[in-house]
Amino acid sequence: MSVLAGVPLAGVGWVAVTGLLARSELLASQQALESLQQQVAEGSPAAPAQGAGPPARHRTQAAVRAAAEHAARAHRLTSGPAWYAAAHVPVLGGPARTVRGAAEAADTLARHVIRPLAHTATALTAGTRADGPVNLSALRGAAPELGRAALSASDAREDVNALPRRTWLPSVDRARDRLLARLDRLVPATGDVAAAARVMPSMLGERGPRRYVVVFENTAEARGTGGLPGAFAVLTADRGRLAFESFGNDTEMAQAVAAVDLGDEYAALHGHNAPTSTWVNSNLSPHFPYAARIWAAAWRQHKGERVDGALALDPGALSGLLVASGPARLPDGTEVTAGNVVDLTERSSYAAYRDTRERKRFFLDVARAVAQRLLGAAGDPRRRQALFAALSGQLGEGRVKVWSAHGSEQRELQRRRFGGALPDTSDPLAGLIVNNAAGTKLDYYLDRRLEWAPGRCVTAGREVTATVRLTNRAPASGLPPYVTQRVDDPPYPTRPGDNRLLVSYYATKGARLNEAVLDGRPVLVQQAAERGRPVFTLDLELRAGATRTLVLHLRESASDRPPAVLRQPLVRPLEEVVRPPRLCGD
Template identity: 60%
Template sequence: MRRRIHGPLARKALLAAAVLPPAAAAWIVATGWLAANELRAAHHDLNALRESVAASTSTGPSHAPAVAAGSAAEPDQERLLRSAAAHAARAHDLTTGPAWYTASQLPFLGRPFETVRGIANASHRLAGDVLPPLVRAVPRLSADAHASGVPHALLELEGEAPAFARAARVAAKVRDDTTRLPRSSWLPAADRGRAQLSDQLDRLVPGTRDAAVAASVMPSMLGAHGPRRYFLAFQNTAEARGTGGLPGAFAVLRADRGRLSFERFGNNTELDGIRAYVNLGAEFADRYGNNEPGSAWANSNMSPHFPYAARMWSAYWRAHTGQRIDGAIAIDPGTLSLLLRVTGPARLPDGTALTADNVMDLTERTSYAMYADTAERKAFFVEAARAAAERLMGAVEDPKLLPALLNAVRDVQQEGRMQVWSADPAEEQLLAQGAFGGTLPDTPGPFAGLVVNNAAGTKLDYYLDRSLVWAPGACTDTGRSVTATVTLTNRAPTSGLPEYVTQRVDAPPYRTLPGDNRLLVDYYAGQGATLEHATLDGRRVELIPGVERGHPVYTLDLELPRQSSRTLVLHLREPEADRAPTILRQALVTPLQATVKQAAPCPA
């Protein structure tokens, strides 16, 4: 049965057709229908391609010869890739020319034509320029990993770096062009297509960027051109710091031609009393100087900008040992949980299994009750770190675990639970662009960052819940009003916690109870934003203003009693808030619950 079109939508379509010459209108209708079919065919091929790639990377060692030889999976992927590119190219060709260009320039009525042209052009560029180098690398890298292990496969990325970098640039340009397409028109199908393309690009662009960064820096960082040494910090997120948690146990990791090994393990007491000499600039000194990050190891990573902490750790290590390190890596029990889910449990010297399900609880809660002696507890942390790390090192050489490990690393990346810094300026410049760089971005645009630092010396952030609601308001000549609502909840029980967990080393002048906590709460706004006023639990409160990497920062010293919630509301004016903000997610035990409300477009 044919579907009839009624109402204002039909009238607008007829009006659009009437504005154009009849022949041009007929041409647009016919080519538009054909282009839609071509785009659907390209989408079908790309879905099949994605399934084929997933199947080839999950092939176990018993199937490795077929993958390495490329007799089955690789030709099938090439065929699907060529077919998708051909369909997308035809859709692009069908939507170019004088008729389509003229139609797309019509005020209001031309919006869907402009959108369809943009979708076809984006699909053509993605299928032709972005996906080929990424897809073609998968079978070869997978075969290398099956033959020699993950690190050696990553060494092979070096030759792919230029192609990956070009793919990342094209993907980013396509996303920029897509954002300029009309957000709404009189044709819902075009609007849905634009929204779907935008969602896909939001996932694709970071992936291509990270692939390009990995291809450029991983081979050298894995020791392809000479041995490298890295300071590996295990952050304890039960006591919050800007980059995640308190730097506790650590290791020195060696990489030499893709082979990974550990030279030593230690804990934070080894670095207590050391003085690190590093100049991170006047802005850093203004914000963090009073906390003496260069002489108080526990305060070395209060900033959420990981390169600051990494440079500080590098300076500490050199002051302690006289040795230079080539970089720094930070992980936490959440990282170990995600990776141990793939590798299986690690074993502690006493036979205790360290598993994906118990590593967080064992290292950040149970161990405080197990060991009354601080030295014994810290020794346990080191043994736990050693056992987990050695289990992971064995796993990266096992080709059977390659696909699951890569998926786990992706999950670690999405949760922000691993951060990497290189002492080589060229490598660091690339790392800073990717998800593992742990950088506080210094680019313009709407931004919302909630960062907490434990100011009490407790281990109560294991029980901390955080939520952030970013709600845009009315547009003005100076930007848009924004309301940021921060809720912090302390779920610490009223009894049963060891004294070491609840002790208040800050020695507050007011009465506290076991389980009460204290936090330095920082809210990072977008560049150029201003705070109009703030309330805490409904009452006006004054926040301490500051600046870090171009972001206005507003700080509150907050007492957070056990079994309580407190709500901080900031009323801001953001100069660029016509789109969703970048959210800074500090990785703690419990993930941040962030909600971004939709903004109505500001008048042109």
Template identity: 60%
Template sequence: MTFPRRPGHARDARRAGRRIHGPLVRNVLLAAAALPAAAAAWIGVTGWLAHTELLAAQQDLNALRAAVAASAGPHPTSAAAAGAPAESDQERWLRSAADHAAHAHHLTTGPAWYTAAQLPFLGGPLETVRGIAQASDRLTGDVLPPLVRAVPQLSAGAHAGGVPHVLTVLESEAPAFTRAARVAAEVRDDAQRLPRSTWLSAADRGRAQLSQQLDSLVPKTRDAAVAARVVPSMLGARGPRRYFLAFQNTAEARGTGGLPGAFAVLRADRGHLSFERFGNDNEMDGVRTHVNLGAEFADQYGNNEPGGVWQNSNMSPHFPYAGRLWAAAWRTHTGERLDGAIAIDPSSLGLLLRATGPARMPDGSAITADNAVDLTERASYARYEVAQRKAFFVDAARAAAGRLMNATDDPRLFPALLRAVHDVQREGRLQLWSAHPAEERLLVSRTFGGALPDTPGPFAGLVVNNAAGSKLDYYLDRSLVWAPGACTDTDRSVTATVTLTNRAPVSGLPHYVTQRVDAPPYRTRPGDNRLLVSYYASEGATLTRATLNGHRVELIPGEERGHPVYTLDLELPRQSSRTLVLHLREPQADRAPTILRQALVTPLRATVKPAGPCRV
């Protein structure tokens, strides 16, 4: 049945609809207007909670660092020493830090945080906070666990099974270390993409602190990953290995550190180390070998006969070149093949002897952490004639090496020795080359491989080679100031200021220390030194001009592993300084340079100035 419509029915219906929908629309509009305020409140509350969680995670990580240091000492925790399954202090602190970081990450996810972080200008700090929380979650959840887990295992292994057990632990943990290093690098890349400057200074400080921590952590995780992959095989886990071990005398500078003086042949068999023989540079004089290191190497060093003059075999700062030359020379000399080469110096011995205790010489005297450098690079020159001194160097090397070998078999000293080895390689005083290509490919990627980096990017290197035949580099001070100037969209100006100071006393030094085997055609005094000073610039750089003490000077151009090299033959009188200033144009880059630090007696003082303005 159809009812007839009453007049005005449609109008009444529309009025009723307005009565129904009016409040609904108003409520929706009010709710929409309240959403930003609610979202802001939500972000404020969860942001504060996330901040609290991150602070708690940082406190746990500080406690973790202290616990790791304690467990790596001579008296590990009882659980680690006994191999007990109970949770260690390190694992407990890491688990707590991971829980706090995961909660902070959870608090900063979701639609409100994601949307707000995309807002122009206002969203910058929120994006930074989200990034910091996510980075903390990944670091505590994926990067640190395998590293922390390995500490008590290595400590317990050192006490239970010595070096062989340590090698077993390293081999088993190598895949986890490799993954941790990869994740750490990914986290750093993500952190570098976070806003550098926002309207909230606290967020900017948090990002800067995170970047600083990652810049320190990433190389360490890569070092651990590479060490876990190469150390077991290099120490004879799969069969005996033999190495040429050179003790570099940094009183006479060479590219890799110092003159190759005393040496030994080191044998490694399933982690047990022993020395087959010792010798000095006299034994290698006159040994000639030919190793093709490329036209670039020949152009740079060929005139100095690195394959025929033993004292010039390591003029290049690229240690693999020296390793190959030393192994080839040893084979020419003895017919024996070696598996690689290792270089250390008296400063290295000092750091290692601080962990092991003093080494006793045949005459009853001691080489200690405090006197190793002075005894071998200054006092011995005043005490002995040439032949006696060379014999003394061999005796010192044998005594120190014997003390170190005993320490590797002493579970009380082994953890401290591991820390000392880390300190030595961090200073660039331990350099390794492997004759096995797969191992060498990994070694050259880390500082202990002693490689001159050949990757693009800002770079600054100061390398000196003693050209006088003296032992005056014991008294050499070096400083390098790298100052980027104005830039365009393609390049920028760079000023590199090198200052060298010869602190040699005017009297009292033995003739052998001050001798001038270069026989210069000009008059010199005892204590005057002569150096080949080489500056290694960034790939693609060009030198526009150079001055020495304010006067224009011409430098000898060259190239090594992609780096332009500019060399000055410098006479450096005693008690004097010389300042070399290089003005360069380099490819534009927004990061600080990699600094090549040649390890001599006195460390290089390097300063990197802030970047100048760019014109784009």
């Protein structure tokens, strides 16, 4: 009997010991992946100087191999009869089940996700001469493996999400939450990479030359997709080789008219601001394909040329890319860096150049210098991998958006984050979008906060409260007149630094507004729709130094899923708070 009684105790001891060993292996795997991430971010040369150590591709391969080996050992340690039995003990087995599932997910990620991603990055940089084109055949060949990696990452997230949310061991619960948070970032990023591998070869001129209009958005004056469309360029792609044909500014496009019909909903919501005939208002909608179609049509009307697509990026994106490429230099010797490009283009230049024409020439100089620096880095094997990683990050953040005039490519792009499309699903959504209605450049100083909180269950749904808080942190004095000028000519007195915004909340499909409250008092808001989603808009005066709070009390369909948050990229990031929902009827 004493021998039999010792069997369960031995099993518990085995699980405890192997659990500690598995934890050590998982930490080692994580450290190897962090080393890999640092190598990519630093853009280590493919071939080091004399005595500098092994080439970067060998270090990358070593980091991937180490991560995979440690994760595989953690998986083996948490497999077997003892762990299976422990994971199925009612209540007490929760931590064992979580550790076992986390180790399996880590093994899957290391072998089936990280390894193909690293292999593709190496293939795109290895053997490429300086100033050479992007290796389109390597990219095309990697597409199937990257697609499988995206599916593996998604499956791993589903498996981790199915693990017990709360057990009697808080440290295990926290580890699960951290892993799930990483997967929540990794899954869409992996999907983006796989989609890019499918469409980039043709978009980069695999079968013939392509031409794109590239718009640089000025986020000091907010528009739906980000910022006001200012400077622009024409980018050509031919068999992987990129070049810029020309550069211009919004003055050149001021009279361009886009003959494009975007539907009755669009006209009702945005039409009074003439977005198809006024270049600076062409991207009032947060749905980027609308703006891109307007830009393509306006370019054809202006130049008589068709373009194959459109791209948009802002100074925040340029900052992220300059980290990888290194600084650019202007004709007067000014260095444009990751640390100063946002300030140069969106704040200090307004004080340095009082003449509008001089300032716009400065913007074009910055655009040219940075564009050429990025193209140079893309042709440099020592920097290409880091630049691709930086570009992937900016695409994922929505600071670089892409649209194709070719249907098959656009269908792929529109499903991804860098397509900039409003989600076309019935899943919960919370979107705060602001458009500058004053003509100021004060959105450089705008703070935004959005809180989404589910309330009580009601007939056929649940109550939801969306709280929007906006703060104008413009200084009381010292700003140039061009920054503070009010072209809206309001019928009430204003002071320098006061701003006016069209504040729109994009809600879940089918949502109904019960009440809107501004600064504690009921207020009427405009109710419209875009792509089938309800949109609630308020024309808001925002004094310098003031904070205003808009609360929307809504009724939405019941769901246990948190909302997707629509993030408008501006100078200062959106502060978002999403309270956890629960399914009505639980």
